Amino acid sequence: SAVISQKPSRDICQRGTSLTIQCQVDSQVTMMFWYRQQPGQSLTLIATANQGSEATYESGFVIDKFPISRPNLTFSTLTVSNMSPEDSSIYLCSVARVQGPPYEQYFGPGTRLTVT
């Protein structure tokens, strides 16, 4: 497994503002992902954070709304831009040590975001 930390753990933001969430891993990992969990819902993959290149976004998610950086093998950020109340969710980062089977992912503690 890996020790994953996220900052902030929670925040309350006003609509129209942006928030950057940080994900730090205690050792180098190959894959990093960002998920969203809306209230009472399941997890949905936002994007795969690629080191040194643009993130790979899933259908329904765009870079202008959720810009992602990954400058090295242990750190990534997700920004939620121009927020609206619909962005209120838990945002989780996950990591996988290898880019192949068994595709096991470990998750950070999550960032609880409330947009008012």
Place this chain on the structure above:
Amino acid sequence: AQKVTQAQTEISVVEKEDVTLDCVYETRDTTYYLFWYKQPPSGELVFLIRRNSFDEQNEISGRYSWNFQKSTSSFNFTITASQVVDSAVYFCALSVIGSSNTGKLIFGQGTTLQVKP
């Protein structure tokens, strides 16, 4: 299309009862991986188990056991002698192998388990 269905939205049991959480998946891939995660009230997702499509052996870990049946596309999870600390949301997930050999997890809707003392 790949899909994971957890038909049980909420389950409530009394401590020491056994409980089974159902998971049914859909995929056309012949190689795939299945997972169970636990999300306690604190919110973090805890990895419980991984299974690949070629290994149908059931697995037991303490009070936890898993029953994988390819014939019915099911990967059910049983907690024996449940405890209050087992109260959480449990997610079943399927790994979809992308074009770059990256594993994307498709999650079920989750089952909320409440264990009453």
